[in-house]
Amino acid sequence: MPTILIADDEPAIRQLVRVSLTGTAYHLLEAADGDAAWEFLQAERPAVAILDIRMPGRDGLALTRAIRADPVLARTPVIILTGLLGADMEAQSRAAGADYHLTKPFWTRDLLATIEACLQTTE
Numbered sequence: 180m181p182t183i184l185i186a187d188d189e190p191a192i193r194q195l196v197r198v199s200l201t202g203t204a205y206h207l208l209e210a211a212d213g214d215a216a217w218e219f220l221q222a223e224r225p226a227v228a229i230l231d232i233r234m235p236g237r238d239g240l241a242l243t244r245a246i247r248a249d250p251v252l253a254r255t256p257v258i259i260l261t262g263l264l265g266a267d268m269e270a271q272s273r274a275a276g277a278d279y280h281l282t283k284p285f286w287t288r289d290l291l292a293t294i295e296a297c298l299q300t301t302e
Contacts, residue, residue, distance in 0.1 A: 181226035181298055182206045186216035186242070187260070188234035192283065196229060196260070199287040205294075213237030217245065220252055227297045230277075232261040232268070240275040247276035256297030260285065 183205045185196045193209050200207060208223060210216035214236035220228060228246065230239035237245065239259055246252045259272040262283040272280040278300075279293045 180204055180206050182208060182223055183294065184208045184210065184216060184219050184223070184225040184228045184230075186210040186213065186219075186229065186234065186239070187231040188212055189231070192231070192260075196290070199290055200294075203291070211235075213239070213242050216242055220246065220255070221249075224252065225255065227256045227258065227294055229258045229260050229294075232259060232263055232272075240271060240277075243272070243275040243277050256300060258290075258293055258297065260290075 185193050185207060187193050188211055197207055208219050208225060210219055212235040217237055230242050232239040243257050246255050246257060257277045258279045258281060259277045260281045260283060264282055269280040278297060281289060281293060
C-alpha cells in the first residue's frame with residue numbers, strides 16, 4: 180500500500196484531498212506545516228509527496244529542493260498543489276524539482292491520475 184504525504188496548512192484542503200482519495204489503496208499521512216512534512220518525509224519515506232507552496236515552516240518549494248538534495252529522498256515524486264496561479268508559479272515549481280504542478284481548486288480525477296503517474300515512474 181503506497182504512502183502519500185499531504186502537506187498543507189489548510190485543514191479543509193487536507194480533508195478534500197483525503198476525501199478525494201477515499202476508496203483508494205493508499206496510506207495517507209497529513210502535515211499542517213513544512214517542518215512536520217519534512218519529519219514525515221525522513222521517517223516514513225512516502226511514495227508521493229503532495230505539497231502546498233505557502234505554509235508555515237518550510238514552504239513547498241523549499242521542501243522540494245530539500246527532497247531533491249537528500250540522497251535517500253531524491254527520487255520521491257513531488258506534486259505541488261497550490262492556489263497560486265500562473266505560468267511563473269509552475270516554472271518555480273519545476274525549477275525547485277517538482278514533478279507535477281496542480282492548482283486549487285482541483286479535479287479529483289486529475290489528482291488521482293497525477294498520483295498514478297508518479298507511482299508508475301517509481302516502479
